[in-house]
Amino acid sequence: GQQVMQIPQYQHVQEGEDFTTYCNSSTTLSNIQWYKQRPGGHPVFLIQLVKSGEVKKQKRLTFQFGEAKKNSSLHITATQTTDVGTYFCAGGHGQNFVFGPGTRLSVLP
């Protein structure tokens, strides 16, 4: 079955540093979604990418979808302590999704 991997598993950064997490699917995706989960919380939808090579920005967050629609990345510029949490990608085939294992981000003040 489809597998979705993410690296790194953990990332510790100093506040103000940049952060990137990478997501790779074993199969071509129809779409990819990104979520943030704070400790003790539930996944919160951030964005969906659909088109090959698509790039979307939300303030300090930049999301990319690879040309082959098998990989994606999330980049945070100048991290803040409020960015702490686990970032999951979810590879989509239509309306069904397989989540990656997540990247846990710690931001040191």
Next chain:
Amino acid sequence: EPEVTQTPSHQVTQMGQEVILRCVPISNHLYFYWYRQILGQKVEFLVSFYNNEISEKSEIFDDQFSVERPDGSNFTLKIRSTKLEDSAMYFCASIGQPYEQYFGPGTRLTVT
């Protein structure tokens, strides 16, 4: 802002007992999901539901699991005979347009 609600927030049950986890998805959404997350691990897809029937299910969703939408608003997950390894956080989610997936706060299931 509309939200998905889940009850109870925490359920403790003995092994072999049946549990029903309840969810109220966002009212105009069409696709509904159950996921589970074992502590510290990734979110695992269980089942998707569309047009009053199961759309897709994972290997985890065996004969012990069932879902229902009994009254057009509630969406339930039943585990017939719980096992220790069913202990996890169970999230309900729903999708509307344009395919933003909203998660509920989850039900923490503890099987003893």
